[in-house]
Amino acid sequence: MRLIEYEWRLRELMAAAGMFSTTKLVPLLAERGVHLSTSQVYRLATEKPERMNMQALVALLDIFDCTFEELAPRVVLGENATTGTADPAPERGNTATNRLRESGLRPRRAQILPPDA
Numbered sequence: 001m002r003l004i005e006y007e008w009r010l011r012e013l014m015a016a017a018g019m020f021s022t023t024k025l026v027p028l029l030a031e032r033g034v035h036l037s038t039s040q041v042y043r044l045a046t047e048k049p050e051r052m053n054m055q056a057l058v059a060l061l062d063i064f065d066c067t068f069e070e071l072a073p074r075v076v077l078g079e080n081a082t083t084g085t086a087d088p089a090p091e092r093g094n095t096a097t098n099r100l101r102e103s104g105l106r107p108r109r110a111q112i113l114p115p116d117a
Contacts, residue, residue, distance in 0.1 A: 003077035008048040013064045013071060022046075025063070032059040 019025065022042045029036055034056045036044070044056070060071060 002079055005075045005077055006048075006072045007075055008072055010045050010060065010071065013060075013066060014045065017064055028063045029056065029059050032062060034059045 014020070014022075014025065022045045023038055025041050025045065026036065026038055029041065032055075034053070036056070057068075057071075061068065064071070
């Protein structure tokens, strides 16, 4: 399985445009038909959105004259990622983990004894 994510770079684009306050973004969005409150715009700028209105996305791309890749570049986290429930692939070389596995040594089972024992 291929795991992909994205980075949210709205703050960086705002700074590059000389816009250091999220309240300055509200009227620019409104000019493009996107009406968001100041708190919504603040969250949009400071947090990575999980879902987003396409009109708002296109408005941001227009405001900053950028591409989607500049606003939210794709990040590949890994190929063939596992859930951690399967046995890990055996490591090569003479590592301590491999030597322990080959020796067959297992930890002793713990016993719970009463307090007076």
